[in-house]
Amino acid sequence: MDRNRRLVNYSLLALTGTGVYYTVGTMFQSLEPPKKALLDAATYIDTTALPLNEIAYFSWQKKPLFILKKDATLTLDKKRDIKIGDYYYTVMVGICTHLGCVPKYNASLKRFICPCHNGQFDYNGNALASPVTKPLVIPPFKVHDEMIIVGEVGEAYLQLMEASKA
Numbered sequence: 001m002d003r004n005r006r007l008v009n010y011s012l013l014a015l016t017g018t019g020v021y022y023t024v025g026t027m028f029q030s031l032e033p034p035k036k037a038l039l040d041a042a043t044y045i046d047t048t049a050l051p052l053n054e055i056a057y058f059s060w061q062k063k064p065l066f067i068l069k070k071d072a073t074l075t076l077d078k079k080r081d082i083k084i085g086d087y088y089y090t091v092m093v094g095i096c097t098h099l100g101c102v103p104k105y106n107a108s109l110k111r112f113i114c115p116c117h118n119g120q121f122d123y124n125g126n127a128l129a130s131p132v133t134k135p136l137v138i139p140p141f142k143v144h145d146e147m148i149i150v151g152e153v154g155e156a157y158l159q160l161m162e163a164s165k166a
């Protein structure tokens, strides 16, 4: 093989090697969840700090999250409430189940009203008025002591999912 041809072959080999190195490196990087995603994966809520019988607002994975801490003066909902200590909690993703707008809570009417097509939900997240027909989604969550961890699946969540089928 002449000298020039060998030089071309070595250059091609070096270029191919570099390409493989970056391709494989990028492939493995894409398999790892980005650090930001890990931070956003769960939302930790200290229930002792929540106001009673009012909606508290959080976010989970960039979605609005509504949490109602209530006592027996409000209507309880066995299919949607969990009990922690002396209080009941309803955890809801704050996205309208019609077409995805964010409902606003009207405290005097005690219901969520969607600004897009006037769909309405009660404070437990149940659909009340057309065009909504499905309740606000309960996100996966876990209870640890007096903390609700949204984004992890726990026993209380599984029980609610089971109860909602009945």
Ligand code: FES
Binding pocket: 096, 097, 098, 099, 100, 101, 114, 115, 116, 117, 118, 119, 120, 131, 132
């Ligand atoms: S998006 Fe909420 S009622 Fe249509």
